[in-house]
Amino acid sequence: MAHRPQNKVLQETPSIDRESFEPAYAQLANILRQSMAEGLLRPGDQLPSEAQIVARYGVSPMTVRRAINILADQGVVNTEQGRGTFVKPVAMSAASFQLGQLQNLFGGATVQVLEASIVAADERVARKLAVRQGKRTIYIRRLLWNHDQPAFYHREYLVYDPARPIVEAELEVTALQQLFSGRSESLLKHGDITMEATLLDEEEACLLQTSLPMAAFCFEHVFYDFDNHPVSWGWFIGRADRMRFTTQVGLLLE
Amino acid sequence: MAHRPQNKVLQETPSIDRESFEPAYAQLANILRQSMAEGLLRPGDQLPSEAQIVARYGVSPMTVRRAINILADQGVVNTEQGRGTFVKPVAMSAASFQLGQLQNLFGGATVQVLEASIVAADERVARKLAVRQGKRTIYIRRLLWNHDQPAFYHREYLVYDPARPIVEAELEVTALQQLFSGRSESLLKHGDITMEATLLDEEEACLLQTSLPMAAFCFEHVFYDFDNHPVSWGWFIGRADRMRFTTQVGLLLE
DNA sequence: AAGTGGTCTAGACCACTAT
DNA sequence: TAGTGGTCTAGACCACTTT
Numbered sequence: 001m002a003h004r005p006q007n008k009v010l011q012e013t014p015s016i017d018r019e020s021f022e023p024a025y026a027q028l029a030n031i032l033r034q035s036m037a038e039g040l041l042r043p044g045d046q047l048p049s050e051a052q053i054v055a056r057y058g059v060s061p062m063t064v065r066r067a068i069n070i071l072a073d074q075g076v077v078n079t080e081q082g083r084g085t086f087v088k089p090v091a092m093s094a095a096s097f098q099l100g101q102l103q104n105l106f107g108g109a110t111v112q113v114l115e116a117s118i119v120a121a122d123e124r125v126a127r128k129l130a131v132r133q134g135k136r137t138i139y140i141r142r143l144l145w146n147h148d149q150p151a152f153y154h155r156e157y158l159v160y161d162p163a164r165p166i167v168e169a170e171l172e173v174t175a176l177q178q179l180f181s182g183r184s185e186s187l188l189k190h191g192d193i194t195m196e197a198t199l200l201d202e203e204e205a206c207l208l209q210t211s212l213p214m215a216a217f218c219f220e221h222v223f224y225d226f227d228n229h230p231v232s233w234g235w236f237i238g239r240a241d242r243m244r245f246t247t248q249v250g251l252l253l254e
Numbered sequence: 255m256a257h258r259p260q261n262k263v264l265q266e267t268p269s270i271d272r273e274s275f276e277p278a279y280a281q282l283a284n285i286l287r288q289s290m291a292e293g294l295l296r297p298g299d300q301l302p303s304e305a306q307i308v309a310r311y312g313v314s315p316m317t318v319r320r321a322i323n324i325l326a327d328q329g330v331v332n333t334e335q336g337r338g339t340f341v342k343p344v345a346m347s348a349a350s351f352q353l354g355q356l357q358n359l360f361g362g363a364t365v366q367v368l369e370a371s372i373v374a375a376d377e378r379v380a381r382k383l384a385v386r387q388g389k390r391t392i393y394i395r396r397l398l399w400n401h402d403q404p405a406f407y408h409r410e411y412l413v414y415d416p417a418r419p420i421v422e423a424e425l426e427v428t429a430l431q432q433l434f435s436g437r438s439e440s441l442l443k444h445g446d447i448t449m450e451a452t453l454l455d456e457e458e459a460c461l462l463q464t465s466l467p468m469a470a471f472c473f474e475h476v477f478y479d480f481d482n483h484p485v486s487w488g489w490f491i492g493r494a495d496r497m498r499f500t501t502q503v504g505l506l507l508e
Numbered sequence: 509a510a511g512t513g514g515t516c517t518a519g520a521c522c523a524c525t526a527t
Numbered sequence: 528t529a530g531t532g533g534t535c536t537a538g539a540c541c542a543c544t545t546t
Contacts, residue, residue: 023534037443039480049512060536062316065514073327081513082543092475093354095447097499100347189291190504193349197451197469197494213467215451215494221346226293240451240469245351250444277515303531314517319533335532336524512544518536525531 009035010048010056024059028067031057036076036087037251043089047077076251090250097245099193099219105151105238106144114141114207118160125157128222128233136160140234143207150208151242156234188231191223197240208239215240263289264302264310278313282321285311290330290341291505297343301331330505344504351499353447353473359405359492363398368461370394372414379411382476382487390414394488397461404462405496410488442485445477451494462493469494 013035016027035041048056053064068085071077075094079085119139126133138158144151200214208214220235267289270281289295302310307318322339325331329348333339373393380387391411398406454468462468474489 025534037480039443042441042480051512061538062516063535066534068513079513080544082511082545084512084544090442090445090477092445092447092473093352093357093360095353095473097351097353097449098347099349099351103347106347187296188344188504189293190502190506191344191346193346193501193503195351195499195501197471197497199453199467199469213453215453215469217451219346223344226291226296243451245449247447247449248444249447250442252444279515305530315519316535317516320515322532333532334525336526336530338525338531510544510546513542515539515541517539520534520536522534523532525529527528527530 008040010052012040016057016059024057025063025066025070028053028057028059028064029070032067032071033076033251041087043087045087047085047087049084074252092249094249095247097247099195101245102238102243105146105243109144109146109151112143112145114143116140119157121157125233129157129159129230131159144236149242152236152238153204153207154234154236156232159229159231187225188223189226189228191221194220196220198237200237200239204237208237210239210241217243262294264306266294270311270313279317279320279324282307282311282313282318283324286321286325287330287505295341297341299341301339301341303338328506346503348503349501351501353449355499356492356497359400359497360398363400363405366397366399368395368397373411375411379487383411383413383484385413398490403496406490406492407458407461408488408490410486413483413485441479442477443480443482445475448474450474452491454491454493458491462491464493464495471497 009032013031016024016031018024020027032041032047041047047053047068050061050064050068053059054061057064068077068079072079072085076088077085078088117139118136120134121129121131121137123133125131125137126135129137131137138160140154140156140158142154142156144154196218198216198218200208200210200212200216202212204216205212205214208216216237217240218235218237221232222230223232225231263286267285270278270285272278274281286295286301295301301307301322304315304318304322307313308315311318322331322333326333326339330342331339332342371393372390374388375383375385375391377387379385379391380389383391385391392414394408394410394412396408396410397404398408450472452470452472454462454464454466454470456466458470459466459468462470470491471494472489472491475486476484477486479485
């Protein structure tokens with residue numbers, strides 16, 4: 001019988017340090033991840049069975065399952081009931097980009113309110129905010145500054161309803177950062193966010209102090225209250241040359 | 255003593271159906287999520303303690319922890335040891351965009367090889383692929399077609415090394431799709447991926463059959479083998495008007 | 509039938525926070 | 528000191544796949 005990958009892993013890996021501050025399940029997940037990083041386990045290979053791992057490392061089944069669940073959540077292995085657990089190949093499609101990477105642009109920004117007015121909802125606004133056409137809405141235009149440079153141009157329509165405290169809160173200049181970082185005790189239940197690449201128009205380029213043509217990222221958002229009514233529709237536009245998203249696929253280090 | 259949010263949750267929620275196909279931990283996570291969706295638990299509120307949940311729903315502590323871990327992983331609650339578990343406010347920065355959303359563009363695409371040649375590495379290529387300047391590399395230009403429309407223009411430099419099977423595999427026209435969807439038994443260990451918004455240049459616009467100026471998404475990638483040597487550097491460019499990323503923050507439905 | 513992953517129990521002990 | 532979350536055990540039973 002040939003040496004199968006599982007056996008190498010069981011034989012050539014360190015044991016779990018019960019004195020460590022690091023939980024056993026995390027150590028075990030790292031041992032398995034390390035085995036993949038070293039090539040002991042290659043894409044497609046089957047991991048040792050849970051029973052084997054229990055015996056080899058002297059931990060309980062629940063601890064093994066937790067370690068494997070972590071790897072499965074991270075997308076590096078694939079569990080199939082009745083068959084086994086297998087190493088996933090690297091796939092570019094697994095890449096995910098976090099908006100929070102732009103924290104340096106949103107986070108410490110100062111907010112300049114360019115306009116705050118009450119306007120009647122046109123067809124488009126009425127549809128997005130689920131109100132009747134002609135209903136009064138609050139329209140706000142803001143410029144977010146960071147390091148003395150304009151980072152984002154933000155336009156937003158808010159449902160106008162004196163009974164909704166969210167509207168008052170939104171007018172505060174700090175509200176935007178709270179919305180981004182989630183520090184507010186907000187009355188929002190959830191939101192839909194869309195990312196697009198666009199060209200700046202003349203007004204946007206002027207405010208963002210650049211020349212045309214210029215590529216830009218546009219983040220459109222709709223936020224809903226606890227009755228599932230939209231309360232805010234708006235979009236952030238920022239110069240593409242000051243933004244990039246990076247991520248990794250496959251084995252994460254550590 | 256006032257009715258605190260926890261009590262409402264404990265009193266006004268359904269019990270766990272032990273006959274259901276849905277595991278107890280998933281049911282419990284949904285019950286808690288539903289409590290937030292209904293406003294029984296608002297951002298900042300403390301969840302019932304694990305001991306209370308154990309008593310109320312008649313499940314073991316491990317099952318409760320698993321349910322809460324799921325909510326914590328999804329970013330809707332926040333656990334603090336010694337203090338409790340709390341509902342997180344909605345934060346736009348929590349948005350994450352999955353490259354896999356473009357599966358319709360990458361997935362069923364047919365690949366047209368425009369060029370495949372051997373070129374000497376210039377300074378930039380040598381740096382990205384960690385080889386000496388002047389070393390021979392393989393340069394490939396491809397056009398990905400989808401529904402009879404050009405979807406992506408892809409350029410890629412590969413380390414030229416007859417001992418590396420990856421190079422041969424990459425030349426196959428199907429390799430790109432495999433890379434994206436991860437079906438191949440690849441020899442790649444991990445990759446770095448960067449997303450930017452750019453303007454198309456003339457050549458790109460021509461190949462993608464559009465006019466200037468046009469915004470575009472650019473996905474740059476570097477893939478590494480199991481020795482942590484880069485083997486591939488390239489980038490996909492696609493028209494922005496045919497791509498958008500959407501996601502949600504806060505409470506996910508179901 | 510044997511082996512695999514998936515769920516769950518009923519506790520235990522620990523670390524941390526508040527009072 | 529009491530209450531909280533965090534970890535872990537040593538099994539049990541189940542559903543599924545392979546032989």
